Amino acid sequence: MKALTVSCVGGAVLDVIYRVDQLPSSDTKLVARSRVESGGGMAANAAAAIARLGGNARWIGRVGDDDMANHIVSGLETSGVHVTARRICDATSPHSIVLVDQRGDRAIVLYRSTDFDADAQWLPLDMICQANVVLADNRWVAGAVRALDAARARGLPAVLDADISDDPQMILAVKAASHVVFSEQGLAGLFGTADPLEGLKRAAVHAPFVAVTLGGAGVAWLDAERQPQHLRAFPVTARETLGAGDVFHGAFALALAERRTESEALRFAAVTAALKCERTGGRSTFPNRSEVDERLLHTW
Amino acid sequence: MKALTVSCVGGAVLDVIYRVDQLPSSDTKLVARSRVESGGGMAANAAAAIARLGGNARWIGRVGDDDMANHIVSGLETSGVHVTARRICDATSPHSIVLVDQRGDRAIVLYRSTDFDADAQWLPLDMICQANVVLADNRWVAGAVRALDAARARGLPAVLDADISDDPQMILAVKAASHVVFSEQGLAGLFGTADPLEGLKRAAVHAPFVAVTLGGAGVAWLDAERQPQHLRAFPVTARETLGAGDVFHGAFALALAERRTESEALRFAAVTAALKCERTGGRSTFPNRSEVDERLLHTW
Numbered sequence: 001m002k003a004l005t006v007s008c009v010g011g012a013v014l015d016v017i018y019r020v021d022q023l024p025s026s027d028t029k030l031v032a033r034s035r036v037e038s039g040g041g042m043a044a045n046a047a048a049a050i051a052r053l054g055g056n057a058r059w060i061g062r063v064g065d066d067d068m069a070n071h072i073v074s075g076l077e078t079s080g081v082h083v084t085a086r087r088i089c090d091a092t093s094p095h096s097i098v099l100v101d102q103r104g105d106r107a108i109v110l111y112r113s114t115d116f117d118a119d120a121q122w123l124p125l126d127m128i129c130q131a132n133v134v135l136a137d138n139r140w141v142a143g144a145v146r147a148l149d150a151a152r153a154r155g156l157p158a159v160l161d162a163d164i165s166d167d168p169q170m171i172l173a174v175k176a177a178s179h180v181v182f183s184e185q186g187l188a189g190l191f192g193t194a195d196p197l198e199g200l201k202r203a204a205v206h207a208p209f210v211a212v213t214l215g216g217a218g219v220a221w222l223d224a225e226r227q228p229q230h231l232r233a234f235p236v237t238a239r240e241t242l243g244a245g246d247v248f249h250g251a252f253a254l255a256l257a258e259r260r261t262e263s264e265a266l267r268f269a270a271v272t273a274a275l276k277c278e279r280t281g282g283r284s285t286f287p288n289r290s291e292v293d294e295r296l297l298h299t300w
Numbered sequence: 301m302k303a304l305t306v307s308c309v310g311g312a313v314l315d316v317i318y319r320v321d322q323l324p325s326s327d328t329k330l331v332a333r334s335r336v337e338s339g340g341g342m343a344a345n346a347a348a349a350i351a352r353l354g355g356n357a358r359w360i361g362r363v364g365d366d367d368m369a370n371h372i373v374s375g376l377e378t379s380g381v382h383v384t385a386r387r388i389c390d391a392t393s394p395h396s397i398v399l400v401d402q403r404g405d406r407a408i409v410l411y412r413s414t415d416f417d418a419d420a421q422w423l424p425l426d427m428i429c430q431a432n433v434v435l436a437d438n439r440w441v442a443g444a445v446r447a448l449d450a451a452r453a454r455g456l457p458a459v460l461d462a463d464i465s466d467d468p469q470m471i472l473a474v475k476a477a478s479h480v481v482f483s484e485q486g487l488a489g490l491f492g493t494a495d496p497l498e499g500l501k502r503a504a505v506h507a508p509f510v511a512v513t514l515g516g517a518g519v520a521w522l523d524a525e526r527q528p529q530h531l532r533a534f535p536v537t538a539r540e541t542l543g544a545g546d547v548f549h550g551a552f553a554l555a556l557a558e559r560r561t562e563s564e565a566l567r568f569a570a571v572t573a574a575l576k577c578e579r580t581g582g583r584s585t586f587p588n589r590s591e592v593d594e595r596l597l598h599t600w
Contacts, residue, residue, distance in 0.1 A: 024399065024407030026323060032411040035392060067367040092335060097397055099324065099409060107324030109399060111332040 004257035005056035007128040008250070009147040010043030010137030010161070012061055012076065012085075013094040013110075014068045023101050038282040039075035040096065042137035042161050045243045046250030048283040049272065051080035053292065055254045060084045060128055060147075061140070062116055064093030079283045086122055091115035118142040125150040132257035135159040135249060136177075138186070141169040148176035157256045160207075161249040162186045171206065179209040179262070181252060183245055187212045196220050197228050209262055213248055213273075215241070219266050231266060234274035234300055241277050247286055248273035271295045304557035305356035307428045308550070309447040310343030310437030310461070312361055312376065312385075313394040313410075314368045323401050338582040339375035340396065342437035342461050345546030346553065348583040349572065351380035353592065355554045360384045360428055360447075361440070362416055364393030379583045386422055391415035418442040425450040432557035435549060436477075437461040438486070441469040448476035457556045460507075461549040462486045471506065479509040479562070481552060483545055487512045496520050497528050509562055513548055513573075515541070519566050531566060534574035534600050541577050547586055548573035571595045 018032040039048070043059060050057035059076055063069035063085045072093060076083050094116070097109040120142040128134060134151035136144035138160060148158040160177035162170070164185040171190065174180050180203060182190070187199040196212050200222050203210040211221035218233040251272035255265035275287040275295060318332040339348070343359060350357035359376055363369035363385045372393060376383050394416070397409040420442040428434060434451035436444035438460060448458040460477035462470070464485040471490065474480050480503060482490070487499040496512045500522050503510040511521035518533040551572035555565035575587040575595060 018397065018409055018411060020409060023326060024323065024409060025325075026401075026405040026407065029408040029410065032409050035411050035413075097318070101326075105326040107326065108329040109318055109320060109324060109332050110329065111318060111335050113335075 003054060003056045004133075004254065005058065005131040006047070006050050006133045006135055006250070006253045006257055007058045007060060007131040007147070008043040008047040008050070008135045008253075009060045009123065009128065009143050010041070011094065011139035012039065012041035012044035012059060012063065012072045013096055014038075014072050014075075015040045015096045015098050017098040017100060019100050021102060023099055023105060023107050037071055037075075039072060039079070040243060041094070042139060042163065042246050042249070043135065044072070044076055044081075045246030045283065046135055046137075046161065046253065047081040048076065048079040049247040049250030049276075049286050050254045052283070052286040052288050053251060053254055053272065054289045055257065056082070057250075058082045058084065058128075058131065060123065061143070062086045062088050064091040064113060064115075065089055066093055068093035068095055075283070084124060084127070088113070088115055116140070120146040123147060129154050129156060131156065133157045133159060133253045135161065135253040136173065137161040138163060138165050138167070138170050138173050141167055141173045144173040145176045148173065152176070152178055157253070159249065159253045159256065161246070162190070163245070164189045174203065174206045177207050179252075179256065180207045180211070181249055182210070182212040184212060184214050200228065211262075211266060213245060219270055221262065221266060223263070229263065231263075231270055232300060234271050234295065236274045236278045238277040240280040244273045244277050247276045251292075268292065268296065303354060303356045304433075304554065305358065305431040306347070306350050306433045306435055306550070306553045306557055307358045307360060307431040307447070308343040308347040308350070308435045308553075309360045309423065309428065309443050310341070311394060311439035312339065312341035312344035312359060312363065312372045313396055314338075314372050314375075315340045315396045315398050317398040317400060319400050321402060323399055323405060323407050337371055337375075339372060339379070340543060341394070342439060342463065342546050342549070343435065344372070344376055344381075345543045345583065346435055346437075346461065346550030347381040348376065348379040349547040349550030349576075349586050350554045352583070352586040352588050353551060353554055353572065354589045355557065356382070357550075358382045358384065358428075358431065360423065361443070362386045362388050364391040364413060364415075365389055366393055368393035368395055375583070384424060384427070388413070388415055416440070420446040423447060429454045429456060431456065433457045433459060433553045435459040435461065435553040436473065438463060438465050438467070438470050438473050441467055441473045444473040445476045448473070452476070452478055457553070459549065459553045459556065461546070462490070463545070464489045474503065474506045477507050479552075479556065480507045480511070481549055482510070482512040484512060484514050500528065511562075511566060513545060519570055521562065521566060523563070529563065531563075531570055532600060534571050534595065536574045536578045538577040540580045544573045544577050547576045551592075568592065568596065
């Protein structure tokens with residue numbers, strides 16, 4: 001099968017991971033045992049997951065004007081992702097400080113520069129839409145709206161990865177998408193309800209297809225008749241859930257590119273994300289196609 | 301008076317300061333409110349303090365091969381310090397992640413790359429010793445020994461800033477110095493006693509002049525007859541003690557360059573460091589000469 005293409009528009013960040021003896025408390029000074037950089041970010045991780053699954057993955061987004069930008073781009077390229085990065089002059093790249101103690105507990109401090117403005121006019125829409133599916137995350141709403149609008153105008157599936165956000169514009173990204181897959185917190189935060197099914201009903205006013213990932217409780221969505229459906233989580237022993245949501249969205253978008261139905265695509269995504277959770281490590285441990293196909297033979 | 305010159309050999313680090321709503325605990329994810337970079341490091345801060353006091357300050361040391369190195373160097377140059385920096389290929393510059401919560405409490409994670417080896421052969425000893433005093437810190441023992449040995453061979457005061465360390469070679473730096481000013485923890489750690497006077501007696505076996513800073517309890521030293529002397533701390537309302545020890549050492553070295561006696565130099569250093577503690581902010585708030593001279597008119 002010819003490899004299918006997914007364009008992923010949105011965030012890429014650098015996780016800078018320090019191993020420490022214990023997590024810091026007030027007025028402590030710790031010496032880090034090691035420092036490792038690892039690529040992260042919703043759209044960027046989704047692209048890396050797609051590449052690992054054999055798809056043509058593109059990432060389009062902004063980086064800062066620093067070393068971290070180079071590391072973000074080279075990390076994606078190493079993962080097989082085609083990168084179109086706009087450098088924001090004099091800005092610090094988005095990054096997370098991740099402190100991990102000896103027990104594996106972690107504390108994360110995320111930094112996003114206010115120099116990353118909303119401007120999305122530079123997005124190369126023709127290139128982005130020379131794809132089978134366009135995916136965007138909600139970290140950069142103006143970019144998501146512009147990319148998803150362009151995709152739908154050309155008849156392409158337009159997938160939004162909708163995580164929790166305090167951006168009052170977020171609903172605009174939901175309205176621009178053909179398929180919205182929320183995180184549990186993202187859905188609850190946007191529609192003001194802790195009940196996922198109630199949240200999905202409210203979301204369905206704005207987008208044709210809406211789903212929500214529920215971590216260990218699986219995934220829920222509304223089918224073509226707006227009836228709630230549910231898929232249990234694929235049973236694995238989770239060792240590291242960091243990035244699992246991003247992997248889910250990448251796999252879901254690739255499955256849509258392969259013209260699977262939404263419920264098939266969610267099943268494919270659920271297995272891929274579950275396998276990712278079995279392993280620690282970065283993008284090089286994201287599941288590949290044969291691993292996912294082998295597990296898909298099982299029902300659960 | 302012609303400005304006198306102090307060469308400072310040792311560490312420069314970049315403090316990367318993130319403001320957060322609260323300090324992180326296990327499995328928390330915080331968004332940083334701001335990110336500010338500030339220069340730090342023992343020898344580098346000492347050099348900046350000397351420049352603020354009107355001395356000719358040089359800093360000689362290693363940096364990594366990254367953006368942080370540029371920021372470390374430009375920060376020192378902005379403070380009026382003449383920089384001779386050796387870039388360690390492919391290494392990450394030494395840096396601290398400083399998390400500050402809304403109450404001003406802070407947690408610090410320090411990272412030092414193992415790529416900074418001991419090699420000190422590159423040190424430009426002739427340039428370093430074209431000075432009135434040479435100061436070194438104990439973060440890079442081989443560099444301190446080589447610089448202090450060269451200074452003493454030329455009859456210059458050779459000052460060691462001796463902070464706590466787990467480097468088993470540290471005693472070699474103490475032996476190389478003509479003047480060692482320990483931190484309380486540095487003295488206790490090296491000589492295995494919590495009693496500063498006992499520590500000074502043990503240290504005096506190795507170096508002609510030994511002193512120890514005791515924070516709010518002042519400074520203690522042994523005079524030419526090896527008798528213990530003590531100076532109370534200059535009374536201030538301390539708002540930020542970060543870097544105060546480094547400022548103390550810089551001021552002490554500059555005062556020796558000005559041919560003050562050791563006890564006069566300690567008094568000058570104590571006032572300078574106390575004034576520094578009255579203020580928050582980086583090197584631009586280090587005390588200048590007229591501020592120190594004004595306070596020196598007081599006895600305390």
